[in-house]
Amino acid sequence: MSKTPVNHPIFARFYARISQMMEHHGLAELRQGLLADLSGEVIEVGAGNGLTFAHYPPTVARVLAVEPEPRLRRLAQAAADEAPVPVEVVGGLADRLPGKGQTFDAAVVSLVLCSLPDPAAALREMYRVLKPGGQLRFLEHVRADSPGLARVQDLLDATIWPRLAGGCHTGRDSAALIERAGFTMEHLERFLLPKVRTPVSFFILGVASRP
Known part of the structure; x- marks a missing residue:
C-alpha cells in the first residue's frame, strides 16, 4: 500500500481552473448521470475540488469524500458546505480507505483511476468497503480504441504526462x-x-457491483 503523501500544488491550481471549464462543456451532465438514482451511504474516492457534490440526489443519506491533495481538499470542503446532501471531506489514500468493511451502499470515482499509483489496490479497497450488492459508479478517461493513439498514450505515459498532470496516465484500461x-x-x-x-x-461511464 502507498504511504507517500499526495501533494501536487501546481497541478491542483491548474486542475481547479480547467475542471470548471470542463463542467460547462458536458462534464456536469455526465456527473449528473453518474450519480442518478443513488441512495444510502456513499464513499467518493478522489473527490478533487468537489464538483461532483452538487449532483448527488436527495436519496443519498451521506457522502464520505476522500481527497489526499491538501489544496483540492480545501476546495472540496467549500463545495461540501453548499452540497444538497451531507458531505464529510477527509484526507486519505485510495489504497487505504477509512471505514470498516461492507459499510457503504455505493462508491464513486470520477477522473480518478487514471492518476492512482496502484489502481488495482484502490479498487480492492473499494470492494472491501462496499456492502454485498453495492455499486461502483465510475467516470474515467481510458485507453484509446485505435492502435495509433494507444501508442501515443503509451509514449506520453512513459515520459512527461504523469509529471504534468498529477500522476495521470492517459492509456489505462480502467x-x-x-x-x-x-x-x-x-x-x-x-x-x-x-x-x-x-x-x-x-x-467510459458505468456501473459495476460487488457480487
Whole structure:
C-alpha cells in the first residue's frame, strides 16, 4: 500500500481552473448521470475540488469524500458546505480507505483511476468497503480504441504526462481493472469528450457491483 503523501500544488491550481471549464462543456451532465438514482451511504474516492457534490440526489443519506491533495481538499470542503446532501471531506489514500468493511451502499470515482499509483489496490479497497450488492459508479478517461493513439498514450505515459498532470496516465484500461478487482459490470458506455479523437478524449461511464 502507498504511504507517500499526495501533494501536487501546481497541478491542483491548474486542475481547479480547467475542471470548471470542463463542467460547462458536458462534464456536469455526465456527473449528473453518474450519480442518478443513488441512495444510502456513499464513499467518493478522489473527490478533487468537489464538483461532483452538487449532483448527488436527495436519496443519498451521506457522502464520505476522500481527497489526499491538501489544496483540492480545501476546495472540496467549500463545495461540501453548499452540497444538497451531507458531505464529510477527509484526507486519505485510495489504497487505504477509512471505514470498516461492507459499510457503504455505493462508491464513486470520477477522473480518478487514471492518476492512482496502484489502481488495482484502490479498487480492492473499494470492494472491501462496499456492502454485498453495492455499486461502483465510475467516470474515467481510458485507453484509446485505435492502435495509433494507444501508442501515443503509451509514449506520453512513459515520459512527461504523469509529471504534468498529477500522476495521470492517459492509456489505462480502467474497465478491465474494475472487472479484475472482482466487480460485475452492469452498464458501460464509451464515448469521446470532446467529440474529437485525441489521447485524452476516450471516456467510459458505468456501473459495476460487488457480487
